[in-house]
Amino acid sequence: MGTLHGTIIDAVSGESLDAKVHVLNASGTFSHPSNSMLKRGPGTPFFFCDGSFAVEGSRGRTDVLVERGTEYEPYRTTVELPATGRVEVEIPLRRWYSPQEDAWYPGNTHIHYDEKETRP
Numbered sequence: 001m002g003t004l005h006g007t008i009i010d011a012v013s014g015e016s017l018d019a020k021v022h023v024l025n026a027s028g029t030f031s032h033p034s035n036s037m038l039k040r041g042p043g044t045p046f047f048f049c050d051g052s053f054a055v056e057g058s059r060g061r062t063d064v065l066v067e068r069g070t071e072y073e074p075y076r077t078t079v080e081l082p083a084t085g086r087v088e089v090e091i092p093l094r095r096w097y098s099p100q101e102d103a104w105y106p107g108n109t110h111i112h113y114d115e116k117e118t119r120p
Contacts, residue, residue, distance in 0.1 A: 003054055004057060006054075018048070021049045023057070023064050027074030028080065064077050075093055
């Protein structure tokens with residue numbers, strides 16, 4: 001099996017970025033690092049990444065989608081994974097909007113909890 005090693009950076013500053021990543025290998029299977037935190041539930045599967053990742057896959061076309069919130073443009077790329085060896089991919093995410101510059105800050109007023117929880 002080949003290995004895809006990805007590094008996620010801010011396109012302007014070059015700083016490492018956390019992001020969520022979806023890797024679909026040549027056989028159509030979702031690939032992820034064995035120790036990664038995975039999204040649960042329906043929809044497109046992804047894993048959370050701290051700025052770099054390595055996944056194994058079968059030889060051939062490998063599709064990669066990387067997202068980081070609504071401030072950054074999603075990044076899509078396709079790489080040819082070799083039967084053996086390693087492919088390095090640098091993933092530059094471009095910020096299209098910086099809400100803090102307009103005095104906007106994130107918040108979450110919507111939560112889910114178990115109604116039977118005794119200590120929410």
